[in-house]
Amino acid sequence: MLQAVREGGATIRRGAAILTGEKCAAGWTLGVRSNVTETGASCDASTREEPEEVTGRFVVNAAGLHADRVQAALLQVWAVHLSCLLPDPLYLSTTTGSLSLITRCAKQEGGGPGFEIRPRKGQYVVYSAPSFPLLTRPIQPVPSQRTKGVFLFPSVHGNIVVGPTAEDVTEREMPASTDAPTTARLQQLAERLLPRLTEVCHVEGTYAGLRPATQHRDYQIAVDAPSRWVTVAGIRSTGLSGSQGIGRYVASMIEPHLQPSRLQAPTASPYMLDESGLRQQFLERGDGCVELDGVKYRVTHPLTRIGWSQANLQAQGIAKKARL
Numbered sequence: 104m105l106q107a108v109r110e111g112g113a114t115i116r117r118g119a120a121i122l123t124g125e126k127c128a129a130g131w132t133l134g135v136r137s138n139v140t141e142t143g144a145s146c147d148a149s150t151r152e153e154p155e156e157v158t159g160r161f162v163v164n165a166a167g168l169h170a171d172r173v174q175a176a177l178l179q180v181w182a183v184h185l186s187c188l189l190p191d192p193l194y195l196s197t198t199t200g201s202l203s204l205i206t207r208c209a210k211q212e213g214g215g216p217g218f219e220i221r222p223r224k225g226q227y228v229v230y231s232a233p234s235f236p237l238l239t240r241p242i243q244p245v246p247s248q249r250t251k252g253v254f255l256f257p258s259v260h261g262n263i264v265v266g267p268t269a270e271d272v273t274e275r276e277m278p279a280s281t282d283a284p285t286t287a288r289l290q291q292l293a294e295r296l297l298p299r300l301t302e303v304c305h306v307e308g309t310y311a312g313l314r315p316a317t318q319h320r321d322y323q324i325a326v327d328a329p330s331r332w333v334t335v336a337g338i339r340s341t342g343l344s345g346s347q348g349i350g351r352y353v354a355s356m357i358e359p360h361l362q363p364s365r366l367q368a369p370t371a372s373p374y375m376l377d378e379s380g381l382r383q384q385f386l387e388r389g390d391g392c393v394e395l396d397g398v399k400y401r402v403t404h405p406l407t408r409i410g411w412s413q414a415n416l417q418a419q420g421i422a423k424k425a426r427l
């Protein structure tokens with residue numbers, strides 16, 4: 104995906120946080136601070152460093168767990184700025200849509216952005232990969248209005264995984280914590296669904312993620328062309344599966360407003376990663392990273408880290424033997 108994005112003419116700035124934003128003739132000027140933590144940017148402006156300016160024709164706020172803060176920080180500053188300019192009829196005529204957006208924002212409790220991120224934690228338990236196909240497809244409950252429920256599924260690395268839970272929490276920082284009573288409940292469920300599980304597998308690890316849910320059930324996707332502002336927030340679940348569709352949908356709504364358009368269709372042939380080469384690299388380096396096209400990336404997903412590390416144990420012949 105990164106390769107496709109670069110081919111499309113984009114510059115990727117990793118570890119950079121948007122702290123401020125101001126509407127300008129070209130679109131927006133954003134204040135960006137580089138070298139924030141490897142685990143993700145936060146909206147914390149409490150730094151003495153002067154942010155670097157980045158200008159763009161549109162802002163797409165896809166800041167996940169921090170999307171409401173980014174929205175409030177940038178749009179509200181602009182709203183105050185606008186209120187000083189309101190007597191100017193030209194400005195008014197070009198910002199009708201923006202004003203309605205801001206009015207809507209101002210009407211929200213606390214002057215918020217129209218949605219509030221309410222993180223929903225999902226905990227998982229990961230079992231070792233059995234030496235034979237114990238589970239070949241996901242076991243899935245009937246979804247409810249609130250959640251699609253807890254699955255038992257085989258990972259791409261052969262591990263058997265149970266999760267995720269759906270817990271409303273206030274924490275926003277990753278990595279999220281797991282707790283023993285919840286993981287014990289997940290294990291009980293897994294072992295009830297697959298009675299032979301404990302005979303042939305052991306628990307390799309646990310992990311948790313935070314879905315960027317909001318008070319609304321639906322995704323919060325909105326294009327406000329006069330404001331040059333796009334919201335892509337509240338992508339609470341199925342965001343990974345839906346990401347390409349969401350991207351195409353948003354691009355189709357922005358493109359008519361970009362003259363000349365610089366958006367390019369993604370390349371027809373998907374890039375195939377050399378997964379075994381990457382795993383080998385991960386094991387040899389030992390620093391939890393891999394290098395791709397000369398850029399070092401930390402492998403953050405626990406399923407990949409556990410799956411690849413387990414491959415290492417098996418390769419060295421020191422994997423715990425299945426009791427079968």
Ligand SMILES: Cc1cc2nc3c(=O)[nH]c(=O)nc-3n(C[C@H](O)[C@H](O)[C@H](O)COP(=O)(O)OP(=O)(O)OC[C@H]3O[C@@H](n4cnc5c(N)ncnc54)[C@H](O)[C@@H]3O)c2cc1C
Pocket residue numbers: 119120121122142143144145146165166167168169170173224225226267311312313314315335336337338339340341342343344345
């Ligand atoms: C428990 C769990 C279950 C899930 N189940 C599914 C599933 O079944 N199917 C599926 O398809 N997907 C699933 N997902 C994925 C889910 O949909 C993702 O959370 C979703 O992909 C969120 O995408 P996002 O791009 O909105 O946010 P993120 O992926 O969180 O991306 C937001 C980015 O914005 C950055 N950012 C934040 N603040 C700033 C700032 N001020 N400046 C610059 N950058 C900033 C962050 O660092 C981050 O990189 C699940 C996730 C979890 C946690």
